[in-house]
Amino acid sequence: MTERAVNGLIKMASPISTEAWQAIGLTLELATVTTIILLVLATPLAWWLSQTQSRWRSTIGALVTLPLVLPPTVLGFYILVLLGPQGWVGALTEWLGVGLLSFTFTGLVIGSVVFSLPFAVQPIQHAFEAIGKRPLEVAATLRARPIDAFLTVALPQARQGILTAAVLTFAHTVGEFGVVLMIGGNIPGQTQVVSTQIFGYVEAMEYTAAHWLAAGMVVFSFAVLLILSRLRQRADRVLP
């Protein structure tokens, strides 16, 4: 089937425009990439935070939590300034020859990773802390190196926390608005996501289209919370 035929079918099947479908696709892509990157970054960070005695622990912990309390427009504004030619990230990317990252998908990924960082780190950190010292000490007496203990003892025991982190990060990125609005530039297929599309529909007084997308978001968010509570129930049953 040609792309046009597919688009025609989509149009017939729902009142959601192809532009909106494009935004939905891009949103899911952004959320997936962000989740993968954050799991890779957050797991070691959460492990360090859960184990360290360092006096930097509370400072780093507060920094990681900061995006949770800052308004997204504050984050978006600073990311826009950082990515711009006067910011050090912008200066770096220009020096590397990649150009400015604002208004690109990569720029949105950077924004989302910062924005969702606490949602990835905190569940994993809590899961690591819940394991306690004992299993790792036992592993050490069996001559497991720290890396083995981490991979074969800590990581499997923390899997519920990691799963929670993944679901939360994904959902949080899907719902992101302020940051993408500030650094996105609203380019269809590149930086236009569902939340900014809804904003556009409301501003343009196209309320029917806004309703369809917004209702979709409500259903999606509810489903995510349902999945999370099911996961917790299962965790309660498995663990004593």
Next chain:
Amino acid sequence: MWRSCSFKLSAGFIWMVMPSLASADQVLVAVASNFTAPMQMIAAEFERDTGYQAKLSFGATGQFYAQINNGAPFEVLLAADTKTPAKLEDEGKTVSGTRFTYAIGKLVLWSRNASLVSDGPQVLSTDRFDRIAIANPKLAPYGLAAIQTIERLGLMQVLRPKMVQGANIGQAFQFVSSGNAQLGFVALSQVFTQGKIKEGSGWVVPSDYYAPIKQDAVLLKAGQHNEAAIALVNYLQTNKTKQLIESFGYQIAP
């Protein structure tokens, strides 16, 4: 300090809950954000000249429409377009016969760089920039005017891949002023003070390149019996106010 602050807070709260109590010498005005600076000055003059106080709320015209439809107590609307006041009038939410054009926006191609736009629109057909910011043409009259200008110049194909859109003209300006876009089409009023462009370089687009960016004001039903609201609508049409509006880079309806 704290006492006067908490007094203002509680006064504000009472005023929010019971708008009718405080409306005797006050008018609540919804103002399109592109008109922020001139309106603040007009409100100060208005208070000095008439004794009435104008409470200003700045935002996007589309948002104001939704809020007014849902019972917001605004008494006067200064929109960024002509469409919204006309629509409200059709729906019976305004006092008929009170709609008028208070300002006509001018479009400027602007860069923070002092030389980039010094030769006018020539720069648009060069590769001396890779991002051009405009406001969303679907939402903002300035965005539509930018598209009309680009079409008139015959540069749509060349510029489309370089275009980034702000949700409104404020955001388009932000993209250019932060340097993330090297240039962009913004409102003259955003870069204009005391008769000239205050920073960087700009090309004021001739007004026959795009349909006039008329901004209409209207007296809303909520303000029909409020003397202060009626006084403001009249004050906006005095010669003194018109001159002030012009000094901010707008045109005045003939």
